[in-house]
Amino acid sequence: MTKVDPEESTTDRTPASNHELVPCSSQELLPGEKRTEFLVVAEAKKKRIFEGPVMKEVDKALPGAFHQARKLLHIFAKANGLPELTRYPREHHICLQVNLLALEFSRGIKQYDLSYILLREGFENMWYLMEYCRPTSTRDSAIAARLTRKLILIMERISGVLEDYSGVNQTNWVKVAEVFHGEAKSSTHDLPPYKPAKFKYFTINRLLGSGGFGTIYKAHLGEVVCTIKIIPCELLTEAKHACVDKLVASMINSPFLVRYFACFSTKQAFITAMEYIRGCDLGKLLKVARSIPEDILRIIIAQLGEALEHMHTKGFIHRDVKPANLLMSIGCRVKLIDFDTAKTCIGKFVKKSQTCFNIRTPAEFFDSQIAGTVPYLAPECVTYRGYGRAMDWWAAGVTTFHLATGRLPFQRFRTQEELQRMIAAGFYRWPKDKVISHDLQEFVNALMQKKPPERLCSHQYLDFRIHPFFSGVEWRKLSTTDNLKEYPILKKCLGKTVSGYSPIGSVASGSRRYHISPANIVDTNDHSNLYTYCSAGFIRVMNELNNGRMPTIETITDPYDNSDDPEPEYIFERFLIF
Structure with a gap:
């Protein structure tokens, strides 16, 4: 981890008298930005703590600043939010992360509820995004640094005064911007x-399956x-889709998510190369097993929770969680x-909790x-x-x-509209012909709260792990052990081969409307960066092949993320003005 170590500030740290005007440090401006030559600096020794809305007082102290900031935020968002074919996937994701933060700042100004906590946590989070990218790509970290610096400069006038009026020490945002600028350079x-x-x-062996999105x-x-x-x-005509x-693929790295090796395009199709999982999707397994025993279910859902937490912290909502998408x-x-x-x-790229x-x-x-499979959509989605x-x-x-039950919680509907009304009502019953433990019922009830703020994990993700349903689960073992528990019925859903058990292919899948025969696929040299990804392991494999060596699974396998480094309470603490 790179330590934030600023040079001595060139800004005068001497406390100014109340509402004294102090010149701002000279900084490079964004296109269309007008620099206000003076910034209001509040008295440092005696903190102002207002009983009324802080934003109202900041607005009085900096007339016109909110309007100017929102204008610049929208210019910033318009310039960085749309997909560009020249960007690589992670570069675009970085742009979207900073862009979403800019839009949240704008919304906070509009709704008059912008807080110094949002500003501090937002910029701090972008610092750790930059840190996350640096080991594998200084190009990506430079983009994160450059965009974050621009966003800091837009919010600089408001941020310091908002901190002061909230009763906390001001951060020298000019110096923070300079550090980001140095990282970018x-x-x-x-x-x-x-x-x-x-x-x-690639050498194609056999068809495994086909669906609405391809083969x-x-x-x-x-x-x-x-x-x-x-x-x-x-099927995918819009770049954003x-x-x-x-x-x-460019961001995730977890044992609970399928590993992507490469993504690229040909003249006819988008191609994705992923790890081969010798398993069965839980939708098919459920048809054979009818229901999953609670001891097995506990292991399954614990891993699902770990997968979702990893996706969410890397900046993604899955939006189609269901048994068929779990192998x-x-x-x-x-x-x-x-x-x-x-x-x-x-x-959330910082490991510590963020409000x-x-x-x-x-x-x-x-x-x-809204996207997903209707029976699994949340009430807020169908409404x-x-x-x-x-x-x-x-x-x-x-x-x-x-x-757990072999059936969906919402049943006996004749149309999709009826199903959506049932989901919106949020009322369901547990079947009386199944023995379901109290802990399991309480766990599902906590996840299926109709109001999202009352739902499990809406306050903190730790609530998932500490729920009584997961009593006895060895969480660290989940990510390090392949043989977690034996479940013999799973073998009925798999085919026995010389190399072990493998998924059974779908014979009827070849007749699908959008089926493309691999023999008809033609490579192209006209690649768009946005649709191109290669893992570090895949690059090693290509080097091996180019050197006449035969790569193995060890060659293509990258280590998973594992960072337990302690993090400071506030990464920009050394920039505080006392």
């Missing part, structure tokens, strides 16, 4: 992260067994798959862009109210109910 900007993969590198094949890359997903270009799974292999190892309908949200991250859980978005990461936790509750 010291990083590499011009080197592309990787060369696009090509379909000819899945088992394939080989050297000696590495992998899964190839083929999605016809005609075509790139979303690439964004997820379980021998030993009850579970992985969440299918990121085609994911949505970018504000992540604003928890506040966003129930509702972060107020649009009508088109504000939604956030809590929708995934509701879906986790429905999934748990479904696996």
Whole structure:
């Protein structure tokens, strides 16, 4: 971790008299920005603590500042929010992270509830996003630093006064911006992260399945067994939809999520190369088992919770959590798959708890862009109210109910509209013909609270782990052990091969409307960066192949994220003005 070590501030730290005007440090301006030559600095020794709304007092102290800031925030958001084909996936995700923060600042100004906590946590979070990117790409960290610096300069006038009027020490945001500027200058900007993969590198073995979004094949890359997903270009005509799974692939790194090796495009389709999971989706397993025993269910849902927490902290809502998107292999190892309908949200790249991250859980978005499978949608989604990461936790509750009982919580509907009304009402009953423990019922009830703020994990994600339903679960063991528990019935859903158990392919899948034969796929040299991703392991594999060596699964496997470094209470503490 890079330590924040500023040079001695050039700004006078001597306490000024009340409302004395002190010249601002000279900084590079954004296009269209007008620098106000003086900034109001409040008395340092005697803190102002107003009983009324702080924003109202700040507005009086800085007339016109809110209007100017919102104007610049919208210019900033317009310049960085739309997909650009020249950006690589992680670069675009960084742009979206800073962009979403800018829009949240704008909303806070408009609603008169912007707080210094949001400003501090927001900029601090962007610092850790930059830190997260640096080990693998200084190009990405430079983008994070450059955009965050611009955002700091937009909010500089308001931030310091808002801190002071809230009764806390001001942060020298000018110096913070200078540090971000130094990070951007010291990083590499011009080197592309990787060369696009090509379909000819892979040897297709057999068809595994097909659905509304394309076809899945088992394939080989050297000696590495992998899964190839083929999605016809005609299904994803908008860049924001075509790139979303690439964004997820560029950020996630968890044993509870399917590992992506490479994403690229051909003349006919978008191609994704993923790890090959010798398992069965829980939707198929449920048809054989009818219901999942509670001791097995506990292991499954614990892993689902870990998967969702990782996705959320990296800045994504899954939006289609259901049994069919959970693959379980021998030993009850579970992985969440299918990121085609994911949505970018504000992540949490700092390890410590953040108040604003928890506040966003129930509702972060107020649009009508709803995706997912209707029986698993949360009430706020079917009623088109504000939604956030809590929708995934509701879906986790429905999934748990479904696996425990073999049936969905909302039944006896004739139309989709009736189902949506039942979901909106949020009322369901546990079946009387099943023995369900009190802890399991309470766990599902906590996840399926109708009001998102009352839902489990809406206050803090730790509430998931400490729920009595997970009593006895060894959480660290979940991520380090492949054989978690034996479940013999799973073998009935898999095919026995020389190399072990494998998923059974779908014979009828080949007749699907959007099926593209691998033999008809033609590589192209006209790649768009936004649709191109290669993991570090995949790059190693290509180097091995180019050098005439045969890569193995060890070559392509990257270590998972594991950072337990202690973090300070406030990363910019040394920039505080006392």
